[in-house]
Amino acid sequence: MRLRVSKAEALTPSIRLIRLEAPDGAPLPGFDAGAHLELEFGAGAATVQRKYSLVSPGAEWGYYEIAVKRNEYGRGGSVFLHDALAVGDLLEAGAPVSEFRIARDGRRFILIAGGIGITPMLGLAAELEQSGLPYALHYSARSEAEMALRERLPQGGHGTVSLYFTGAAGAARMDVAALLDGCAADKDAHVYVCGPGRLIDAVRIAADERGIREHRIHFESFGPGWEAGDEKVRLTLTESGMELDVEPGTTLLDAMEAAGAWIASECRRGECGACITSYSGGQPIHRDSCLTVQQRASSFCPCVSWAAPGEPLLLNI
Template identity: 45%
Template structure:
């Protein structure tokens, strides 16, 4: 569906909120807390982009999303920040509920890191409106990166705690998560390093994995990544993958039969057995036992120049 950019609102040094109105006065499609939509657009250069962003909320029939400018990303966020203005149009896909809220019967813990506040806010609003017992912990490097302040400040008194980790250091995550009790649920969105630390803190306190739900963001590529040659055992194919690219995307481009869904290392649908090579795991979904046998090629890389997968 085509949407008009009705307004763009800056939040801090690197985030802009886009308020999007369906063309022709159409009603917004229904969406659930934690949903995201895919924006499809072209840069002035003609390069096409398809970027997914969480729904922050809606106001006066307009959909709210927030875009953080990623200098090391694939360019889509920079294009939205630098080339798009109110009055321009975008193609917006239907909302997808891949990070659905599961309210805890006893308690719900919400943790957001940086721009990871975007899917967490509508979850907190829904819990607040239902009178549920919940706590929202919001971490950012400094105070000016605690964005969308008007939204989280409007939540119930005492429900939200903020942390400027660059000044005060990272808080005690075990204290934030709390011990496991039947009827508790944990939802967190943020960079992979934070999510891994949250998982470790929760696991140490007895949380079952099925009650821990993550959504990650940010580029997985690292500056030290080197070109990778991937051998596919069953397909008999060899693929050369450049740093910054995705092994999964390279396989899709080569018409390799492979299942996938999220492309963010969160669902495990693209899991592939590793025959040889040393994978660098950058997912947030696999157990240690699964990592010992395979990897998620959507986000992970390898420490060795060659990698063989059982595909």
């Protein structure tokens, strides 16, 4: 479906709120809490598809709202939506997709958000509040000025909200291990986390150490991204003999596909594990959210992960 930008405003120096409506003002398809919207647009010479969590109320079907963090080391989509997109522009979008739903067997919920990871949590917390189910929302950002959508945090009586500032001297930081203490014994407790890969990893590791079953841990990542220190990677595909040099700005999966290699894939966000590939040499930099520590010793997700420069990364493809 085609949507028109009816509002675009800065929430913080790095996060922009974008409101989308039908060009003719018609009602839009409804969605569940935690749903995301996939947009298609031209960013430079390329046409890209990007997924963004909806922050507008699910009951409000006259518009969709997303909050986008500008990422200089991303794939270009967020930079376009910050720097080039204007009110009145048209974008193509699919119907909202719900993959981050409230577990129906849950009776208590812990919601953990890091930075822009607050976006799906707003809907989840609102649904829990309306359902009368107890929850605790923990939201971490670098500073108060960078804590987007703070005014939309729930104020009701069924849950608690705790805020943390990682860049403030002497401020209390989120202790993930402490948050999960007690969950192992409470079989009805479910944990939701969205944010940087390091935060998701910390939650998964803490949950594993406490014997919390995987089906009670729900996470949503930001997909592939790059860091300032990333350098060119040399790939060697051991079965085909193909060698590739890949620069930051494209994923290893995309580079291999462009060169003619076939790798199974699905989410392309390091969550589903469809693209898991074994490796036999090199120094991978894991950025997935699906592999265990043990699996990372020999396996790799090329849709989001990277590798150290120098020694080639040997993928068994």
